[in-house]
Amino acid sequence: MKKGIIIQGSSRSEGDTSKIVDLLRKQTGFDIVDLNRKKIKHFDYNFNNRDDDFTDLFKNIVTNYKIIVFVTPIYWYSMSGLMKVFFDRISDFLKLDKDYGRKLRGMKMASVSSSNDNRFYEGFEMPFKNSADYLGMEYKGHLHAWILNDTIPEEVKNKINEFASNKLIND
Numbered sequence: 001m002k003k004g005i006i007i008q009g010s011s012r013s014e015g016d017t018s019k020i021v022d023l024l025r026k027q028t029g030f031d032i033v034d035l036n037r038k039k040i041k042h043f044d045y046n047f048n049n050r051d052d053d054f055t056d057l058f059k060n061i062v063t064n065y066k067i068i069v070f071v072t073p074i075y076w077y078s079m080s081g082l083m084k085v086f087f088d089r090i091s092d093f094l095k096l097d098k099d100y101g102r103k104l105r106g107m108k109m110a111s112v113s114s115s116n117d118n119r120f121y122e123g124f125e126m127p128f129k130n131s132a133d134y135l136g137m138e139y140k141g142h143l144h145a146w147i148l149n150d151t152i153p154e155e156v157k158n159k160i161n162e163f164a165s166n167k168l169i170n171d
């Protein structure tokens with residue numbers, strides 16, 4: 001049976017976002033991809049970037065998983081640049097290799113943001129939700145999590161546990 005994949009979009013592999021990702025992994029048993037350890041070039045209208053890691057990564061995700069959980073730090077009120085490039089590159093599979101692009105239909109998506117306080121910005125979630133709708137994916141919702149003094153506060157741990165069981169696994 002297919003499970004989920006967590007896509008970590010931080011510019012440091014072992015920073016705040018990775019702590020959230022580790023707890024999510026423990027709660028769900030999902031696999032992890034760290035975009036910071038992949039070589040993924042920007043979108044190119046001429047597709048002169050097909051020699052990087054994106055093509056194999058995308059094919060693996062749409063073939064072997066049923067839910068994608070995007071976990072990103074908040075950088076300048078938005079998802080990280082690494083994660084935005086991942087979204088831009090999905091366009092490759094809407095123009096070339098469309099059979100793989102179509103596999104997103106019916107898959108599920110959720111999003112998680114991380115920062116150092118509980119402040120959350122209106123509109124942050126929109127690109128995830130609208131992209132899921134556009135791609136024919138079922139959007140499961142968003143969770144904002146935060147790290148204080150290098151640890152996940154109890155309140156946030158509870159939110160993550162609840163989100164994992166209600167939105168990511170028991171569904």
Ligand SMILES: Cc1cc2nc3c(=O)[nH]c(=O)nc-3n(C[C@H](O)[C@H](O)[C@H](O)COP(=O)(O)O)c2cc1C
Pocket residue numbers: 010011012014015016017018073074075076077078114115116117119147
């Ligand atoms: C380039 C950059 C931009 C940031 N912009 C914001 C922001 O707009 N709002 C916010 O609350 N925190 C912002 N932060 C703080 C990060 O969201 C926060 O430190 C987060 O926990 C970092 O996660 P990481 O260790 O995985 O990168 C920013 C941090 C960086 C490095």
